[in-house]
Amino acid sequence: GENVEQHPSTLSVQEGDSAVIKCTYSDSASNYFPWYKQELGKRPQLIIDIRSNVGEKKDQRIAVTLNKTAKHFSLHITETQPEDSAVYFCAAKGETSYDKVIFGPGTSLSVIP
């Protein structure tokens, strides 16, 4: 069945350092890969996404890469700040409105001031 794996489950970095979270997916039909940030008690918030026709996308301090052949994708956060502390979920989805989102298990990121 459809599955998304995510590593590491917890990540602790010093403020200013980079953080990298890696995911793999199983469904070849997945063509859209969103990343969500979830703060305690709040909803998942879309922070960046990448489609299968693109290998890399960057938005300020956040970048995502995708290797569709290997079914790997990753999130890179540079110059981390304490407010980046949250749980991050990678996800995979087909490229239509009716496809459900399959979430990874999440990475709890702590940025130490």
Add this chain to the structure above:
Amino acid sequence: EPEVTQTPSHQVTQMGQEVILRCVPISNHLYFYWYRQILGQKVEFLVSFYNNEISEKSEIFDDQFSVERPDGSNFTLKIRSTKLEDSAMYFCAIQGLIEAFFGQGTRLTVV
């Protein structure tokens, strides 16, 4: 970003009671979704709803669960006889062309 309003924000119920969680998407979307997140775990798909009927459901979505859109605007998730393991955050979601947008969630606590 489309707005999705969920009520209540928190509900405490006795085991065996029925609960109804409500979602009001402020936009004209055709596809609606319910997801569940047990505390400390990942977000899991429950059910998708299109054109007033279920289009897909997960194995979590058993006979105790039902969804409907009773008046063309509200989208509800009903749990007929709650169990302790139903305690979780329940998120309603709508999807645009590709992105999924989540409501603030309802925290359901079954005691």
